[in-house]
Amino acid sequence: MDKPKNNSKYLGHDYTDKSTDSARLIQSVRRLFLSGGKFTAQQLNELAGFNDARKIISVLRNKEGWNIVDCRLPNGCKLYWLAGKGGYDE
Secondary structure: OOOOOOOHHHHOOOOOOOOOHHHHHHHHHHHHHHOOOOEEHHHHHHHHOOOOHHHHHHHHHHOOOOOEEEEEOOOOOEEEEEOOOOOOOO
16 A cells, blocks of 8 residues: 655655655756756746645755745746856846
């Protein structure tokens, strides 16, 4: 019987374990930020192929200490980028 899916993999489990889906998702978002780009959560979701970019950003900020900054755009979306990586301009 399959285990029920919940948020525990983000809250208490070792998300760096390469066998978990969350580790692959986190790695995808890491690569995108390391490329120096600026992304909305919707763009991250589309590029990485999942639907929880804001949760992954939170993990990178809080558990891994990444300095991901954001600003709110006129349309209400937030734009995220890794500080100090010289992302491209809008």
